Amino acid sequence: MRQAFHEIVIATRGRGLIELTQEVKKIVVAGKFRDGLLTLHLRHTSASLLIQENADPEVRRDLEAFFARMVPDGDPLFVHTAEGDDDMSAHIRTALTAVSLSLPVHNGELVLGTWQGIYLWEHRTHPHSRRVSLHIIGE
Amino acid sequence: MRQAFHEIVIATRGRGLIELTQEVKKIVVAGKFRDGLLTLHLRHTSASLLIQENADPEVRRDLEAFFARMVPDGDPLFVHTAEGDDDMSAHIRTALTAVSLSLPVHNGELVLGTWQGIYLWEHRTHPHSRRVSLHIIGE
């Protein structure tokens, strides 16, 4: 049994979903793991990791529209406003989703459904540099 | 240290929660793991894995009613409507909950609270066949 660590750095262009599936798969293959457990952890509090449909881009558009309506930027309820209208809404969107994900690796492949893609979801409106830590344990 | 893989296939009857706790516990016992980490991953984007109260069935009824009101089927906001009124709402319900869960196994038992059950939450209104991948690492 052995472990591997990697870091993926993503330059976001502001709010939106960026697919990481191919990059993550490449790291699993390069590490020559046949069987194991992959964990991804995003080191931020205003962006998320999400597994969602990677076929129709309208799914991502609707996700974005729904979350924007459910968690409005500049909500008068917010006291934490010094970093902009989109800062507190970004923290809440993060709390409602996830910053860590674990997936099995079996027979050399990441166990994902046919339509599942791994996404970084940037919740801030301005571009940010985001770091995802990747850990694999297995053999 | 060793690993085990399983797949649980569940035929859902449409929207609702289906308990998997006993089935998961049986796999842990059959694998003869004394100590380890169990990970469940659901290979779909319109259903979830949820840990919730397994005592009063009214909790599940209220969860369902609350999510149905918070994420309305056929919301006019949605553009992705080709697969039915309940498709985009199902994706959003999935984003708001989880598709992967990790739980310790200690002294031969899954570490769960007294009232915690593991559920598959079907978000589509029609029956579906759902696959849950199960991974255990330990000894």
Added chain:
Amino acid sequence: MRQAFHEIVIATRGRGLIELTQEVKKIVVAGKFRDGLLTLHLRHTSASLLIQENADPEVRRDLEAFFARMVPDGDPLFVHTAEGDDDMSAHIRTALTAVSLSLPVHNGELVLGTWQGIYLWEHRTHPHSRRVSLHIIGE
């Protein structure tokens, strides 16, 4: 490769966020793990584990205010009301967040972002005793 198990017991004072970061870090250091995977699991269905900003306390205040408005106590939709106005809302808040978290441990340190803290989020209005199971696998 080896494993360690711990349990953290937290006496909450009612609804609110309690930081666990230092306590979790101490357990990782005491266990002398250089590299591995840490998993936390909360054994309850009306409280959550959350990774959020640990700098400005107003972030926690706004999270609390937003969730209280989004999931109102005593919502007339609820049928499960025997345990009080805040019971069903607590279950829903738990379903919308998480009860388990996995984080890599690398070079003897828990991999967290600069602003990330680990919190127990009590959703009930009265004080409760909460148990968090901690598992580490690594070397």
